[in-house]
Amino acid sequence: MVVNLYGFVGSTYTKRAAITLHEKQVPFIFHPIDYTKKEHKLPEHTAKHPFGQVPVLEDDGITVYESRAIARFIALKYSDQGLPLIPPISDLAKTAAFETAMQVENQQFDVWAARIVVEKLIKRLFNPDYEQNTALVDEAITTLNAKLDVFEKLLSEQAYLAGDEITLPDLNIIPLGVKLQEALGVDILENSHRPSVTKWWQRLTARPSWIAVQDGVKTVEKY
Structure with a gap:
């Protein structure tokens, strides 16, 4: 399943999500959203992020928005790749x-x-x-x-x-x-x-x- 990341190229929050993908060695397709053209407010984007912001991650039928939530999702789903990034709940x-x-x-x-x-x-x-x-x-x-x-x-x-x-x-x-x-x-x-x-x-x-x-x-x- 292809992982899709939507965001503004220079956004600190988009980069936060992308860093985690790199740390976990997860290939992804980046879909740039142009803030100057208000693409983040278009219906096709607000269908993914109801607040009309970035980033948004799509992975295997699951949509996640908000950068910290995305980072945590990536770290949990791909726990057997790269660095752990989240300790085991047993500890x-x-x-x-x-x-x-x-x-x-x-x-x-x-x-x-x-x-x-x-x-x-x-x-x-x-x-x-x-x-x-x-x-x-x-x-x-x-x-x-x-x-x-x-x-x-x-x-x-x-x-x-x-x-x-x-x-x-x-x-x-x-x-x-x-x-x-x-x-x-x-x-x-x-x-x-x-x-x-x-x-x-x-x-x-x-x-x-x-x-x-x-x-x-x-x-x-x-x-």
Whole structure:
């Protein structure tokens, strides 16, 4: 059965789904959705994603939307391929650490990083005359730096967010983290005051799965 991924080529969320496909070595056909032409709002797309967003995955008659849900689905369905990415449910300690890390990625990083990226890049993409809310950006940067100080403590004690093995929450951070660097003009994740975060981030961005999608998602016919 052919796996289909629908999304915007440069979307951080589309890349998040594609990274997981690469990590699990799952061939897929990529169907680009053109935001500038509002293709994400066309009936044929909203039939797949009722909120008219991206990405969407179709696999063996199952349709999944929302990037974290897609990543988890891929990791579960193709559990015997590539890295595990999700610990076995029988290991309650690792499962607890994994679920905690998933929430940390979402609530302690993504929320604040997304505010910065949306305000400094995305809104201007659709409206070049948009006047940036500098107070909102400054608050988000201050808050995110404080969050990353906590990341430093966690990562000084373990290699990845859920322990010493890479899992989905680590991968989930990569696309938005790179986009954050573009928005700020500096890499907030590489800082001499946070050496553990820096080493973790460098390991993540060196992964072949990220290198494969960093310039845009493309169809992968086979591995």
